[in-house]
Structure formats: structure tokens, C-alpha cells
Amino acid sequence: MGNASRLAIWQYITAIILIAVLTGHLIERFPPVTHQSYEQSLSPSTFYSRLKGAWGIGLLLLAYVALFHGLNGIRGMLYEWLPGRRREKVWDALFWILFIIFASIATYTVIALPAPTLPK
Amino acid sequence: MSKEEKGGLNGVVKTFRNLPGFWRASLNPWLIRVRNHPERLAFVLHRVTGAIILFYLLLHILVTDVPAYHHSWSSWQSLMASFNNPANHIGEFIVAGCVFYHGLNGIRLLLTEFFGVCIGKPERPKPPYIPPTAKSCQRKLLYAVFILAAIFWVLSGLIIFGVWG
Numbered sequence: 477m478g479n480a481s482r483l484a485i486w487q488y489i490t491a492i493i494l495i496a497v498l499t500g501h502l503i504e505r506f507p508p509v510t511h512q513s514y515e516q517s518l519s520p521s522t523f524y525s526r527l528k529g530a531w532g533i534g535l536l537l538l539a540y541v542a543l544f545h546g547l548n549g550i551r552g553m554l555y556e557w558l559p560g561r562r563r564e565k566v567w568d569a570l571f572w573i574l575f576i577i578f579a580s581i582a583t584y585t586v587i588a589l590p591a592p593t594l595p596k
Numbered sequence: 597m598s599k600e601e602k603g604g605l606n607g608v609v610k611t612f613r614n615l616p617g618f619w620r621a622s623l624n625p626w627l628i629r630v631r632n633h634p635e636r637l638a639f640v641l642h643r644v645t646g647a648i649i650l651f652y653l654l655l656h657i658l659v660t661d662v663p664a665y666h667h668s669w670s671s672w673q674s675l676m677a678s679f680n681n682p683a684n685h686i687g688e689f690i691v692a693g694c695v696f697y698h699g700l701n702g703i704r705l706l707l708t709e710f711f712g713v714c715i716g717k718p719e720r721p722k723p724p725y726i727p728p729t730a731k732s733c734q735r736k737l738l739y740a741v742f743i744l745a746a747i748f749w750v751l752s753g754l755i756i757f758g759v760w761g
Contacts, residue, residue, distance in 0.1 A: 488710045491702050498699065507755060514755050518676060520669045539657060546650035553643065578654060581661050588664040 483552045490545040497538040500531075520592035532586050539582035547571050634738055642701050645694035652691045685756050692752035697745040704741050708734050 503509050504526065505517050512522070527535060554567045663672040707713040714737050716728025754760035 488706060491706055495699070495703065498695075502695075505755075507760065514758065515680070520663070520673065523663075542653055543657075546646065546653055549643075549646050550650060578657050582657050585657075585661045585664045588667075590663060590667050590669070592669045 483548055483555070486548055487545060487552070490541050490548070493541045494538070494545060497534055497541065500534060501538055524589060524592050527586055527589050536582060536586050540579055543575055543578050543582075547575055634735065634742075638701055638704075638738055638741070641697060642705070645698040648691065648694045649698055652694075688756050689749075689753050692756060693745070693749040696748040696752065697741070700741045700745050700748075704734075704737050707737065 505514060507513060507517075510517050516522075526532065548571065551567045551571045555564060558567075659675065662675055663669050666672070708715050714732050714734040716732035716734075719728055751760070
């Protein structure tokens with residue numbers, strides 16, 4: 477990575493993906509669609525079935541793309557705010573460190589999520 | 597005299613050249629003049645809402661990881677119970693507004709900047725010169741974004757505060 481125009485193109489590409497996946501994620505909490513109240517849509521069983529089903533891959537994609545889009549946006553602002561070749565390397569390093577850490581946490585969540593115990 | 601000018605007079609290489617403009621334009625929307633410049637307001641709001649959404653996203657990923665990290669749901673359920681208060685609902689409402697504005701304005705930016713829709717065609721700058729972008733439909737698109745984002749924000753408020761659904 478490196479120049480500001482390339483960062484902007486990645487912003488557009490990730491934005492196109494986000495429109496589709498984020499809309500799906502928001503609809504998951506929309507009561508007329510889920511037929512559950514806003515609070516009920518966050519029960520452990522609903523949460524588990526969402527993350528462990530096929531849509532879990534979509535949510536993981538959403539996490540990766542949203543992280544990339546958000547951190548890349550901040551990186552673009554830092555490029556403008558504190559320009560310079562050496563600083564840009566620092567912003568690039570920070571971007572990748574934060575992206576890898578949070579993407580790993582999101583991946584771990586989907587893989588290691590335990591099944592909720594059903595009430596007897 | 598600004599820091600930048602002092603640096604210039606002392607013969608020091610001018611650093612932080614963009615700093616005053618950055619703070620003024622990106623982080624303090626109350627300082628900029630937006631009268632007749634709704635695009636400027638849209639630009640600043642896009643950055644501010646983007647920063648808020650990123651902060652929420654990082655927290656959201658951490659909170660979602662709680663049951664996997666603790667290998668149990670009890671800690672997550674107690675965390676969710678602690679979030680069920682008016683202060684947190686107001687926070688969610690602010691984030692929802694940010695998401696709707698940032699998303700809709702993002703679609704507008706994709707259309708105008710990436711696909712070149714609604715920006716008009718280049719023309720000779722004859723006086724009184726009005727840039728084609730100001731005459732084309734991109735400004736209507738911008739007002740549509742403001743109105744739609746406000747409508748979606750109100751609807752999300754009804755859901756978050758339990759009035760609807």
C-alpha cells in the first residue's frame with residue numbers, strides 16, 4: 477500500500493461490499509423482519525445460530541471489510557494530517573497491526589463460540 | 597502567528613502543514629462555514645461519523661468475543677444486562693445515526709466520485725461561472741441523503757427505545 481489514491485480506491489471497493497453485507501446485518505435486528513423485539517434478537521441462541529450458520533461467514537466477511545474500511549479511512553486522514561514518507565510507514569504498520577489483531581479476534585469468535593446451554 | 601509561520605521564519609522545514617486545516621475541517625465541524633456549502637458539511641460529517649463508527653466497531657468485536665473468550669454465556673449475558681440502560685441506548689442511537697448518515701452519504705460518494713453520476717460535464721468557464729457540479733443533480737442527491745438519514749435515524753430511535761417492535 478502506500479499512496480493516497482490507492483487507499484481511496486480500496487475505500488470504494490470495500491464500501492460496495494459493505495452496502496450489501498451491512499444491510500443484511502442491520503436487518504437481523506429489525507423487529508418486523510425477525511418477529512422478535514430489539515432486545516430478544518440478542519438472545520444467546522439467536523446469536524449462536526447467526527454466527528454458526530451460513531450467515532456466520534457473511535458476518536466474518538463484514539468484520540474484515542468493515543475493519544479494513546474503517547482503519548483505512550483513519551489511515552487516509554493521518555496521511556493528510558501528518559504527511560511524510562517515514563510517517564506513512566508508521567501509519568501503514570499501525571493499520572496492519574490493528575487490522576490483524578481485530579480480524580483475529582473476530583475469526584476466533586466465530587470458530588470458538590460455545591453452544592448455549594438450553595434452560596431445563 | 598501560527599506554528600507553521602514561525603517554523604517558516606526560522607528557516608525550519610515546515611512540518612504539520614496540514615494540521616490547522618485538518619483540525620478545522622475534519623474534527624471541529626462547528627468552526628467551518630457551511631452556509632451555501634452543504635458539501636463541506638457532508639464531508640466533515642462523513643469523517644466524524646466514520647471515526648465514531650470505527651470506535652463502536654472495535655468495541656463491538658471485543659464484546660461479541662466475550663462468550664468465546666470465557667467459554668461461557670453467563671459473562672456475556674451479564675454484560676448485555678449491564679448495557680440495558682438509558683445511557684447505552686442513547687449511545688446506540690448516536691451510532692445508528694452515524695451508520696445511516698455514513699452509509700447513505702457513502703452511496704452518494706460512490707455514485708458521484710466512483711461512477712461519475714450526477715456531476716455534470718466539463719464546460720468553458722464563462723462568467724458568471726457556476727461549476728457544473730453545482731448545477732447538476734449531485735446537490736439534490738446530497739439533500740436526499742440528509743433527509744433519508746434523518747428519517748432512518750428517527751425510525752431506529754423508535755426501535756432502540758422500544759417504541760416500535
